[in-house]
Amino acid sequence: xxxxxxxxxxxxxxxxxxxxxxxxxxxxxxxxxxxxxxxxxxxxxxxxxxxxxxxxxxxxxxxxxxxxxxxxxxxxxxxxxxxxxxxxxxxxxxxxxxxxxxxxxxxxxxxxxxxxxxxxxxxxxxxxxxxxxxxxxxxxxxxxxxxxxxxxxxxxxxxxxxxxxxxxxxxxxxxxxxxxxxxxxxxxxxxxxxxxxxxxxxxxxxxxxxxxxxxxxxxxxxxxxxxxxxxxxxxxxxxxxxxxxxxxxxxxxxxxxxxxxxxxxxxxxxxxxxxxxxxxxxxxxx
Amino acid sequence: xxxxxxxxxxxxxxxxxxxxxxxxxxxxxxxxxxxxxxxxxxxxxxxxxxxxxxxxxxxxxxxxxxxxxxxxxxxxxxxxxxxxxxxxxxxxxxxxxxxxxxxxxxxxxxxxxxxxxxxxxxxxxxxxxxxxxxxxxxxxxxxxxxxxxxxxxxxxxxxxxxxxxxxxxxxxxxxxxxxxxxxxxxxxxxxxxxxxxxxxxxxxxxxxxxxxxxxxxxxxxxxxxxxxxxxxxxxxxxxxxxxxxxxxxxxxxxxxxx
Numbered sequence: 275x276x277x278x279x280x281x282x283x284x285x286x287x288x289x290x291x292x293x294x295x296x297x298x299x300x301x302x303x304x305x306x307x308x309x310x311x312x313x314x315x316x317x318x319x320x321x322x323x324x325x326x327x328x329x330x331x332x333x334x335x336x337x338x339x340x341x342x343x344x345x346x347x348x349x350x351x352x353x354x355x356x357x358x359x360x361x362x363x364x365x366x367x368x369x370x371x372x373x374x375x376x377x378x379x380x381x382x383x384x385x386x387x388x389x390x391x392x393x394x395x396x397x398x399x400x401x402x403x404x405x406x407x408x409x410x411x412x413x414x415x416x417x418x419x420x421x422x423x424x425x426x427x428x429x430x431x432x433x434x435x436x437x438x439x440x441x442x443x444x445x446x447x448x449x450x451x452x453x454x455x456x457x458x459x460x461x462x463x464x465x466x467x468x469x470x471x472x473x474x475x476x477x478x479x480x481x482x483x484x485x486x487x488x489x490x491x492x493x494x495x496x497x498x499x500x501x502x503x504x505x506x507x508x509x510x511x512x513x514x515x516x517x518x519x520x521x522x523x524x525x526x527x528x529x530x531x532x533x534x535x536x537x538x539x540x541x542x543x544x545x546x547x548x549x550x551x552x553x554x555x556x557x558x559x560x
Numbered sequence: 561x562x563x564x565x566x567x568x569x570x571x572x573x574x575x576x577x578x579x580x581x582x583x584x585x586x587x588x589x590x591x592x593x594x595x596x597x598x599x600x601x602x603x604x605x606x607x608x609x610x611x612x613x614x615x616x617x618x619x620x621x622x623x624x625x626x627x628x629x630x631x632x633x634x635x636x637x638x639x640x641x642x643x644x645x646x647x648x649x650x651x652x653x654x655x656x657x658x659x660x661x662x663x664x665x666x667x668x669x670x671x672x673x674x675x676x677x678x679x680x681x682x683x684x685x686x687x688x689x690x691x692x693x694x695x696x697x698x699x700x701x702x703x704x705x706x707x708x709x710x711x712x713x714x715x716x717x718x719x720x721x722x723x724x725x726x727x728x729x730x731x732x733x734x735x736x737x738x739x740x741x742x743x744x745x746x747x748x749x750x751x752x753x754x755x756x757x758x759x760x761x762x763x764x765x766x767x768x769x770x771x772x773x774x775x776x777x778x779x780x781x782x783x784x785x786x787x788x789x790x791x792x793x794x795x796x797x798x799x800x801x802x803x804x805x806x807x808x809x810x811x812x813x814x815x816x817x818x
Contacts, residue, residue: 301628349687351626
């Protein structure tokens with residue numbers, strides 16, 4: 275049963291050194307505030323899992339929180355490289371980072387297999403390409419009915435899933451909508467789940483019966499952090515801050531500017547710093 | 561008198577022309593996205609554009625910076641989960657054309673977006689394959705759009721991220737594939753199509769003002785030319801207007817988000 279906690283307490287309770295953590299969000303609802311709290315609490319030796327590691331993983335990697343990354347596309351979308359990820363892979367700074375690299379199809383299937391409590395995912399993929407040569411977790415399996423050779427990867431079963439959603443209700447159920455990515459699959463595949471939300475409402479009110487809702491008993495802890503997905507976005511609340519993504523390229527390019535930025539904007543700040551992003555769009559909408 | 565235009569405008573417009581009104585197109589971010597939306601806003605108003613973030617039949621007013629900008633969801637017919645996108649729609653065989661780019665390409669249109677140098681000790685760690693490995697084999701056919709240079713058009717890829725025509729000939733068929741693979745490669749200099757037998761990407765159309773020497777100088781392998789090479793028609797004022805308006809709207813929208 276999920277509990278409402280302050281973000282610092284929620285991270286303290288749910289996430290431990292050495293955990294395999296999936297902070298998911300397919301460009302939308304990326305749990306930036308939660309990621310910053312993990313950095314402030316100096317979590318170590320994490321295995322970070324994500325289809326599309328972007329700025330928040332660049333920050334976690336650059337601050338030395340991670341020893342391994344399981345991923346399928348690691349870049350700053352539409353901008354270029356993740357410089358901290360590259361520095362870790364190419365130069366071992368601030369520490370070496372092991373990679374387990376997949377395709378999107380493999381990761382999406384592996385989360386779904388995890389949510390379905392299966393040991394592996396089977397799909398038609400990795401044909402004629404080199405990733406199977408460098409990733410021993412990609413294997414072939416023969417369909418017992420047709421004889422077709424298919425790709426198999428292990429199910430993803432994170433220790434912790436961390437996601438951001440639009441709303442929780444008073445009974446601690448969670449609602450999200452828009453580009454919903456693999457968040458539901460990641461939460462159901464994980465042992466524990468931390469959800470940050472834009473707001474807590476008395477009742478979700480009128481909605482489609484097919485709205486994506488995580489019942490409270492599938493989530494460990496909920497923290498209300500308005501603006502907590504910034505610079506990504508929350509459908510219905512605020513837009514993606516594309517200018518911030520572009521600005522990150524220069525900030526992250528050098529170690530010094532990166533560390534100075536992290537000190538000023540993460541280490542010396544708290545989750546309340548995100549509220550300005552939620553408020554700004556409220557003002558804009560008025 | 562034709563209007564003046566830039567090589568990348570010619571490239572985007574030539575790529576847009578390759579799409580048909582009836583296509584269901586799986587759209588990569590960047591140049592493929594620009595070309596696909598120019599097609600939608602000119603000769604292919606009914607084209608179905610699909611982005612891997614789950615947005616189906618999306619009609620963005622401005623180009624997305626990322627594969628999952630809110631604009632894509634706001635203007636989509638429906639938005640599905642990412643597992644559904646890859647399982648039911650892509651693997652399900654419901655996409656007629658995948659439109660992608662890459663960092664490196666070889667003469668058989670295999671693509672590398674993984675590393676420059678060795679995998680274990682890369683000189684440059686690129687973002688990785690993302691959706692491309694399965695897009696390249698599951699879509700009915702593949703269009704590729706890339707600027708040409710010796711650095712990107714190489715004789716041997718450092719890493720095969722997604723399959724084109726493999727080693728040529730019947731490579732794809734031998735791997736059990738029934739999809740066509742890359743049928744068009746549009747660059748800032750020319751349009752390539754696979755040779756019917758060898759499947760090597762072969763120049764079929766050269767953009768106005770571009771010479772064979774320029775193409776050869778920007779390609780890392782000896783370029784083959786089709787028996788009858790035509791000149792790519794210059795961009796029409798309508799095509800240029802649509803592309804420039806789209807880029808201007810996009811610049812305004814992304815600037816305002818600051």
